[in-house]
Amino acid sequence: MSIKKRWQFILSSLIRHRKHFMLSSIGIVTGIMAFSFFWALSAGVSQVVLGEIFPVKTLEVVPRSLGVNVGPIQLGLGADALTQKSVTAIQAVPNVTKVYPKMKVTTPMVGVGGKKYLGNDLQIEILAEGIDPGLVAGDVDSQFKFEATPVSAPLQSCKTDLQCGDNGYCYDAPNLSWRYQNLNPGFAYCRHYIPVLASQHLVEIFNGVVRRAHDFPKLNPQFVIGYDWDIILGSSVVRRSEASKKYHYKVRLVGFSDQAMWLGLTFPLPVVQKFNTLFHGAEAAQTFHSVTVKVDRKDQIAAVSQKIEQLGFDIKDSGAARASFIILVTTLVFLVISLIIVGVAAVNIMHVYFMLIYERQVEIGLMRALGAKRSDIRWVILGEAGLVGIMSGIVGVVLALLSSQVIDYISRYYVPDFPYKPSSYFVFDAGVVVTAVLLSVGFCMLGAYFPASRAAKVDPARVLTGQ
Amino acid sequence: MEAISLVVVGHLKKNYQPKQCILNDVNLRIEDAEFVAITGKSGSGKTTLLNIIGGLDSDYEGQVEVAGKVLSTLSDDELSAYRNSHVGFVFQSFHLMPHLSCLENVLLPSAFNQGKAVETAFTQQALALLAMVGVAEKAHEFPNCLSGGQQQRVAIARALLMQPKLLLCDEPTGSLDDESAGDIIQLFAKLNAEQGMTIVVVTHDADVALKATRTIHLRQCGVMEEGQCL
Ligand SMILES: Nc1ncnc2c1ncn2[C@@H]1O[C@H](COP(=O)(O)OP(=O)(O)OP(=O)(O)O)[C@@H](O)[C@H]1O
Ligand SMILES: [Mg+2]
Numbered sequence: 001m002s003i004k005k006r007w008q009f010i011l012s013s014l015i016r017h018r019k020h021f022m023l024s025s026i027g028i029v030t031g032i033m034a035f036s037f038f039w040a041l042s043a044g045v046s047q048v049v050l051g052e053i054f055p056v057k058t059l060e061v062v063p064r065s066l067g068v069n070v071g072p073i074q075l076g077l078g079a080d081a082l083t084q085k086s087v088t089a090i091q092a093v094p095n096v097t098k099v100y101p102k103m104k105v106t107t108p109m110v111g112v113g114g115k116k117y118l119g120n121d122l123q124i125e126i127l128a129e130g131i132d133p134g135l136v137a138g139d140v141d142s143q144f145k146f147e148a149t150p151v152s153a154p155l156q157s158c159k160t161d162l163q164c165g166d167n168g169y170c171y172d173a174p175n176l177s178w179r180y181q182n183l184n185p186g187f188a189y190c191r192h193y194i195p196v197l198a199s200q201h202l203v204e205i206f207n208g209v210v211r212r213a214h215d216f217p218k219l220n221p222q223f224v225i226g227y228d229w230d231i232i233l234g235s236s237v238v239r240r241s242e243a244s245k246k247y248h249y250k251v252r253l254v255g256f257s258d259q260a261m262w263l264g265l266t267f268p269l270p271v272v273q274k275f276n277t278l279f280h281g282a283e284a285a286q287t288f289h290s291v292t293v294k295v296d297r298k299d300q301i302a303a304v305s306q307k308i309e310q311l312g313f314d315i316k317d318s319g320a321a322r323a324s325f326i327i328l329v330t331t332l333v334f335l336v337i338s339l340i341i342v343g344v345a346a347v348n349i350m351h352v353y354f355m356l357i358y359e360r361q362v363e364i365g366l367m368r369a370l371g372a373k374r375s376d377i378r379w380v381i382l383g384e385a386g387l388v389g390i391m392s393g394i395v396g397v398v399l400a401l402l403s404s405q406v407i408d409y410i411s412r413y414y415v416p417d418f419p420y421k422p423s424s425y426f427v428f429d430a431g432v433v434v435t436a437v438l439l440s441v442g443f444c445m446l447g448a449y450f451p452a453s454r455a456a457k458v459d460p461a462r463v464l465t466g467q
Numbered sequence: 468m469e470a471i472s473l474v475v476v477g478h479l480k481k482n483y484q485p486k487q488c489i490l491n492d493v494n495l496r497i498e499d500a501e502f503v504a505i506t507g508k509s510g511s512g513k514t515t516l517l518n519i520i521g522g523l524d525s526d527y528e529g530q531v532e533v534a535g536k537v538l539s540t541l542s543d544d545e546l547s548a549y550r551n552s553h554v555g556f557v558f559q560s561f562h563l564m565p566h567l568s569c570l571e572n573v574l575l576p577s578a579f580n581q582g583k584a585v586e587t588a589f590t591q592q593a594l595a596l597l598a599m600v601g602v603a604e605k606a607h608e609f610p611n612c613l614s615g616g617q618q619q620r621v622a623i624a625r626a627l628l629m630q631p632k633l634l635l636c637d638e639p640t641g642s643l644d645d646e647s648a649g650d651i652i653q654l655f656a657k658l659n660a661e662q663g664m665t666i667v668v669v670t671h672d673a674d675v676a677l678k679a680t681r682t683i684h685l686r687q688c689g690v691m692e693e694g695q696c697l
Contacts, residue, residue: 001579008578009578362562366562366575367575367579368550369521369523369550370556370576371548371550371552371579371580372547372579373543373547373579374543374547375544459524460523461523461524464562465514465518465559465637
């Protein structure tokens with residue numbers, strides 16, 4: 001029997017028995033719908049959690065220190081910083097593409113600004129670190145640069161910011177409203193803004209929590225790029241921590257980055273090296289606090305971590321491992337439930353098929369008497385099941401897609417904002433669709449397998465001429 | 468040496484349950500172009516014998532040879548091919564598929580044909596057969612719209628589509644009124660006389676037996692009597 005003839009039989013029989021097939025596929029549609037729904041949900045949640053909350057493209061290496069609790073205080077035993085030598089050693093580990101040392105600002109700093117957007121100047125203590133500009137090249141807004149631009153001699157005198165170009169401001173020390181140590185009192189000259197990066201977390205926390213406490217407007221992260229404010233290095237809200245020297249700078253936000261500090265500002269590394277040198281001497285420029293390690297491929301992360309730990313460093317737990325584990329387990333639970341539904345549906349399909357084959361035994365017997373082979377009969381029955389499977393799979397995915405749209409709609413318009421609230425909780429990619437349809441086809445054909453064998457064994461003599 | 472017969476049945480034994488006696492040592496020859504009627508009491512094994520010759524039943528002892536093929540040596544697929552191209556079946560209850568038109572019903576065996584014949588050739592053949600059996604104008608109607616006699620004619624056309632050597636009919640007139648039955652018997656006689664078709668008809672109907680060139684009477688437990696030849 002030719003393939004074309006077989007398909008003609010399959011289609012004509014599907015059309016003739018469409019009611020039976022529709023009934024028999026309800027279970028499989030439900031199962032496939034659940035399966036693709038949970039898969040897409042898990043992919044969507046993973047995307048937010050692993051892509052935005054805990055990006056895991058890199059490793060964060062920190063010095064190994066043993067915390068010893070002494071009353072309320074934990075005394076650190078071992079190194080508290082990484083030297084240039086440590087950085088070189090980490091760079092030498094196989095499969096490490098590149099290392100990017102990071103340095104915390106070791107002097108307190110206060111930021112002042114925000115009037116333009118919030119109606120009032122905020123004055124807050126700022127934590128900051130320096131990062132290798134190479135690590136964040138892609139995150140910097142195209143109209144700005146993320147680099148240290150030292151003031152070049154001779155100094156260009158000025159009266160207004162406009163005289164200092166797009167990336168500069170007029171540094172007019174005596175007219176500033178707070179007290180600080182000025183390097184060149186009485187002389188106004190042009191300076192570059194210091195570029196800083198912030199983390200998306202900061203915006204999320206501001207929009208989700210801070211602004212509610214202070215009744216500020218919600219910030220659009222894209223819009224605040226380019227905004228500038230003042231920082232006073234050496235100043236602190238904790239009076240005891242105030243340094244004897246203070247330096248004033250203006251900083252400008254040039255982008256958001258996954259690599260940026262969660263609660264703080266991220267400067268180009270040379271800037272922080274300079275800051276720390278100002279207060280702690282030349283050696284501070286070579287004292288790093290962590291190293292970001294880029295690995296060739298994600299799957300090498302485990303091996304590289306192990307090597308680095310053997311070198312005597314620690315890997316900072318980003319929380320990503322735990323988060324992805326929880327997502328994985330939850331997803332597996334739901335997928336197993338979906339598979340059980342699909343499995344039960346396959347049993348249901350088997351019953352319907354046995355019934356159908358009983359009903360159609362004369363037809364099958366006649367086909368056999370007229371020359372159909374056993375394999376022809378089996379092929380036709382399995383082909384019917386396969387087609388039903390494809391259709392159920394598609395219907396299941398479409399239903400899952402529709403319900404995800406409904407949920408996203410409800411979330412968008414009826415659920416209040418929360419940090420990292422995604423515009424969609426679902427990711428339907430080709431993988432979900434293909435897997436769902438294959439699964440559906442597989443289980444339909446599995447359900448039809450025994451009925452097909454029985455059909456192939458129908459005895460034409462009995463059903464056509466028997467009493 | 469005698470020319471080989473179309474059907475040779477030798478020492479055929481068949482029972483469905485142990486100790487049962489349905490066919491026991493049946494020996495039978497049917498020559499090419501014969502019109503044979505098989506008669507016998509209900510339960511004597513007529514249908515069983517016909518199914519064995521037609522390759523629908525391969526669970527028996529003894530030898531059955533049709534057109535030089537020893538049926539017991541054929542695989543299941545080969546038996547399917549044999550049923551498709553060497554024999555045509557006509558059943559008491561027609562067994563036409565209700566969802567197919569008469570023409571499509573006649574064409575059904577061609578779907579299982581393993582040769583490379585062209586579809587249009589089959590369609591022409593089917594239309595010619597429908598005309599020959601006298602229901603040409605019903606080709607595109609569904610079987611439900613036809614009388615019993617007409618349905619049986621369509622079934623006969625279907626049995627003839629693949630140009631079999633042997634037509635096996637199990638009580639073909641059993642469900643028909645006398646007039647239609649007479650027409651069908653007439654058709655068999657014509658097929659046999661004009662085209663030399665070998666026909667084996669199982670029947671209770673004395674009229675059929677009279678038209679046949681030979682009558683074989685089956686008795687319970689396979690004892691056979693030859694009827695008078697016409
Ligand atoms: N599939 C079967 N399983 C068990 N016994 C069967 C089967 N088919 C037929 N028989 C028995 O075998 C015997 C012969 O049956 P068969 O149908 O060949 O008789 P028959 O001569 O065609 O009868 P009828 O004239 O009533 O059609 C009967 O006793 C019948 O009950
Ligand atoms: Mg019978």
